[in-house]
Amino acid sequence: MPNQLSMDQQADVLEEQQIEELGKKAIGKSLFYFLSDGEQTLGDGFKQGPGQTLLMGEDPRLPKMPDKPTLVDFFKYRFAKAWPYQQHLLQSANLAQKNGLPEKMILGCLLHDIGVAGFIRSDHGYWGAQMIEPYVDEEVSWAVRVHQCMRFFADEDAGYPYPEMYKKMFGEDYQVEPYIAEEYERARNHKWYMSGRMICVNDLYAFDDTLVVELEQFTDIIGRNFKQPKEGLGNDNTPASHIWRTIRRPCNAL
Numbered sequence: 001m002p003n004q005l006s007m008d009q010q011a012d013v014l015e016e017q018q019i020e021e022l023g024k025k026a027i028g029k030s031l032f033y034f035l036s037d038g039e040q041t042l043g044d045g046f047k048q049g050p051g052q053t054l055l056m057g058e059d060p061r062l063p064k065m066p067d068k069p070t071l072v073d074f075f076k077y078r079f080a081k082a083w084p085y086q087q088h089l090l091q092s093a094n095l096a097q098k099n100g101l102p103e104k105m106i107l108g109c110l111l112h113d114i115g116v117a118g119f120i121r122s123d124h125g126y127w128g129a130q131m132i133e134p135y136v137d138e139e140v141s142w143a144v145r146v147h148q149c150m151r152f153f154a155d156e157d158a159g160y161p162y163p164e165m166y167k168k169m170f171g172e173d174y175q176v177e178p179y180i181a182e183e184y185e186r187a188r189n190h191k192w193y194m195s196g197r198m199i200c201v202n203d204l205y206a207f208d209d210t211l212v213v214e215l216e217q218f219t220d221i222i223g224r225n226f227k228q229p230k231e232g233l234g235n236d237n238t239p240a241s242h243i244w245r246t247i248r249r250p251c252n253a254l
């Protein structure tokens, strides 16, 4: 079939289209990108070259997303893929499943670091909980929020010693900030304490790079325990929709 382009040729054409499309768009980064590099600036801000408009809508540099994206689509097309991050979530959920946790808490383990893998590291428990709050059982988002503080406090009876790795990561004499200590005090007296603790117990830092857990292992659990909005994440009208839209289109000008 002489008129049919080979896969390589099709990929070349697509790449050319993307470069062309990108050339017509001025892309400004948010303050946050610069702050992360220690700079208090917006860079070039709204600087536009001749014939350019500001990027609004889909970002041609990122994988195309379906019109009505699901949680699984965000795993596939946005969340950090490089080892070990998605595997950290998948292996933690796999362990929770092996340990016989209830389904909703297996989902909690699968999503516990969605803040890190999908959005922002700093205060990742709070961001992650906010992202999933409209779509999961209240106990799950509560547990995701408090696992951040609980990680710093041992509960040997529950099978959670202070992580040796934290001594290396944060220093032998690291002291948590007051808001973390206060959050832990509240969590320790909460009726769902053990759910937060179970996330910590199954929060695997000893990654097994010989084990590859696939997201498909949890398709049914996600289906039963994550209330996927029919409009797609970001297109629905919840207090978290804007976060999903921002992850989808991180460089929209406004």
Ligand SMILES: [Fe+2]
Binding pocket: 112, 113, 124, 147, 148
């Ligand atoms: Fe975490």
Ligand SMILES: [Fe+2]
Binding pocket: 088, 112, 113, 203, 204
């Ligand atoms: Fe984790």
